[in-house]
Amino acid sequence: xxxxxxxxxxxxxxxxxxxxxxxxxxxxxxxxxxxxxxxxxxxxxxxxxxxxxxxxxxxxxxxxxxxxxxxxxxxxxxxxxxxxxxxxxxxxxxxxxxxxxxxxxxxxxxxxxxxxxxxxxxxxxxxxxxxxxxxxxxxxxxxxxxxxxxxxxxxxxxxxxxxxxxxxxxxxxxxxxxxxxxxxxxxxxxxxxxxxxxxxxxxxxxxxxxxxxxxxxxxxxxxxxxxxxxxxxxxxxxxxxxxxxxxxxxxxxxxxxxxxxxxxxxxxxxxxxxxxxxxxxxx
Amino acid sequence: xxxxxxxxxxxxxxxxxxxxxxxxxxxxxxxxxxxxxxxxxxxxxxxxxxxxxxxxxxxxxxxxxxxxxxxxxxxxxxxxxxxxxxxxxxxxxxxxxxxxxxxxxxxxxxxxxxxxxxxxxxxxxxxxxxxxxxxxxxxxxxxxxxxxxxxxxxxxxxxxxxxxxxxxxxxxxxxxxxxxxxxxxxxxxxxxxxxxxxxxxxxxxxxxxxxxxxxxxxxxxxxxxxxxxxxxxxxxxxxxxxxxxxxxxxxxxxxxxxxxxxxxxxxxxxxxxxxxxxxxxx
Numbered sequence: 001x002x003x004x005x006x007x008x009x010x011x012x013x014x015x016x017x018x019x020x021x022x023x024x025x026x027x028x029x030x031x032x033x034x035x036x037x038x039x040x041x042x043x044x045x046x047x048x049x050x051x052x053x054x055x056x057x058x059x060x061x062x063x064x065x066x067x068x069x070x071x072x073x074x075x076x077x078x079x080x081x082x083x084x085x086x087x088x089x090x091x092x093x094x095x096x097x098x099x100x101x102x103x104x105x106x107x108x109x110x111x112x113x114x115x116x117x118x119x120x121x122x123x124x125x126x127x128x129x130x131x132x133x134x135x136x137x138x139x140x141x142x143x144x145x146x147x148x149x150x151x152x153x154x155x156x157x158x159x160x161x162x163x164x165x166x167x168x169x170x171x172x173x174x175x176x177x178x179x180x181x182x183x184x185x186x187x188x189x190x191x192x193x194x195x196x197x198x199x200x201x202x203x204x205x206x207x208x209x210x211x212x213x214x215x216x217x218x219x220x221x222x223x224x225x226x227x228x229x230x231x232x233x234x235x236x237x238x239x240x241x242x243x244x245x246x247x248x249x250x251x252x253x254x255x256x257x258x259x260x261x262x263x264x265x266x267x268x269x270x271x272x273x274x275x276x277x278x279x280x281x282x283x
Numbered sequence: 284x285x286x287x288x289x290x291x292x293x294x295x296x297x298x299x300x301x302x303x304x305x306x307x308x309x310x311x312x313x314x315x316x317x318x319x320x321x322x323x324x325x326x327x328x329x330x331x332x333x334x335x336x337x338x339x340x341x342x343x344x345x346x347x348x349x350x351x352x353x354x355x356x357x358x359x360x361x362x363x364x365x366x367x368x369x370x371x372x373x374x375x376x377x378x379x380x381x382x383x384x385x386x387x388x389x390x391x392x393x394x395x396x397x398x399x400x401x402x403x404x405x406x407x408x409x410x411x412x413x414x415x416x417x418x419x420x421x422x423x424x425x426x427x428x429x430x431x432x433x434x435x436x437x438x439x440x441x442x443x444x445x446x447x448x449x450x451x452x453x454x455x456x457x458x459x460x461x462x463x464x465x466x467x468x469x470x471x472x473x474x475x476x477x478x479x480x481x482x483x484x485x486x487x488x489x490x491x492x493x494x495x496x497x498x499x500x501x502x503x504x505x506x507x508x509x510x511x512x513x514x515x516x517x518x519x520x521x522x523x524x525x526x527x528x529x530x531x532x533x534x535x536x537x538x539x540x541x542x543x544x545x546x547x548x549x550x551x552x553x554x555x556x557x558x559x560x561x562x563x564x565x
Contacts (some may be wrong), residue, residue, distance in 0.1 A: 076459065078455065078458065078459060081458055106461050106462070106463050107461070108461075109459055109460065109461040110460075110461030111461075113459065113460070113461075114459035116452060116455065116456060116459070118452055120450075120452045120453055120455075120456040122453065122456070122457075122471055122474075122475070123475065124474040124475055124477070125474075133457070133462075133470070133471070134460035134462065136470070137457070137460070137462045137466045137467065137471070138460075138461060138463075138466070184456070187460065188459070188460065191460055191461060
């Protein structure tokens with residue numbers, strides 16, 4: 001039986017959903033149950049429960065500061081890397097709680113990849129080394145021809161191959177912003193995750209690069225489960241299948257207000273606060 | 284002007300005097316360096332010749348004596364000290380920057396800073412007590428231990444500072460790929476900090492090249508050249524010390540030449556450090 005990560009609050013029990021696991025596909029199925037996260041003593045998000053749809057794009061929307069990034073970082077155990085990061089509740093990956101004591105966060109992060117807001121190619125490595133960094137540093141073999149296959153495959157999937165195939169040995173930092181972000185996506189894909197989390201991937205990019213990445217995401221969604229944080233309602237409408245609206249409560253902790261199909265939420269939201277946000281009354 | 288502002292004139296003069304004083308102080312510092320370098324160069328370069336670099340010591344009265352064995356000795360001691368100090372110093376630096384909790388880090392940093400301030404002669408006596416006495420002999424190894432103790436805090440602190448300069452986003456990007464902490468540090472963070480780390484290593488080497496006091500108790504000096512790691516060994520600073528105190532003009536000239544060579548080595552390393560840190564500007 002999976003038990004709560006934080007032993008202080010014994011009432012929170014996770015309900016492992018054995019019956020939903022589709023073992024043949026092994027596509028990561030994420031289930032969030034009563035998730036709360038702290039930075040030290042400050043509560044950042046509280047009592048979030050939702051089920052992330054597999055092989056679809058889920059957008060986390062909401063005004064800034066309402067805990068969207070904190071939430072997404074909890075999904076691949078990156079929140080605990082932050083100073084004072086602490087989590088309560090469960091996140092079930094394929095029916096098993098990833099915050100259980102015996103689970104190795106490194107294994108979770110290999111199955112759930114993450115792309116950050118600011119493109120971070122490793123500056124001391126070439127484009128080639130960047131893409132295979134995740135492979136080289138997690139295993140000990142590195143036969144060049146096998147890696148070359150992986151590099152081409154990942155760069156093609158990230159829609160970057162044609163642009164960089166001639167400069168594959170140049171430094172990763174020599175690319176433009178949009179190319180760097182696609183390089184980070186290629187790097188994340190190279191380790192073959194099941195789920196890809198994107199934390200505002202386009203906010204540091206120009207509109208052309210943004211459109212390219214949005215196209216890329218729609219292609220990736222055929223194979224991977226994608227969760228994207230965005231503060232841009234229109235981007236969420238363009239790209240995502242499901243949308244989750246977060247809002248800061250009076251105690252300055254983020255809460256999940258509404259979760260459903262993007263088409264539904266953007267045209268006919270159930271909650272008034274969602275409607276206010278979508279129509280631009282605040283946010 | 285009907286009202287004269289005495290305060291303003293006074294402040295202007297005070298300003299000029301302070302500027303003058305700070306400029307003079309800077310000039311004095313540069314002058315001191317210029318005098319040391321100039322004096323050593325002038326005296327040393329006259330006696331520096333090929334035989335000095337390639338010949339072993341010769342008896343007094345014989346011409347053409349040199350410090351070849353002592354030069355090898357210094358190089359061997361630097362190598363020994365580095366082999367012992369670099370792994371420890373780098374790991375301490377990595378620990379302080381990546382893995383330590385703030386309280387532990389403060390304590391370790393404090394200890395390292397105090398160790399850096401321990402007089403080198405005390406380090407030499409300590410190395411005598413823990414290596415020379417048990418081994419019943421002076422040795423290059425004991426000198427290596429003493430020099431390593433001096434090197435470790437320098438390497439650790441500069442490595443820590445260099446690692447801290449690597450942005451956190453780099454670490455998070457590495458961790459998000461499912462890389463374990465240790466491999467993320469070695470494979471991603473350390474290469475990013477390489478320039479700073481190498482600078483720290485070179486600074487530590489420049490420091491120990493000229494250390495004499497610890498060598499008196501550990502290496503001891505040798506008339507017989509470089510015999511082995513566990514035998515006494517001569518080194519450049521030791522030989523300069525001995526020759527400078529001797530009453531023979533010939534040996535004193537060799538001491539000047541040795542001092543000149545020492546300055547050239549340290550200056551060379553320091554200039555190399557500057558060149559390196561300006562070259563890798565990312």
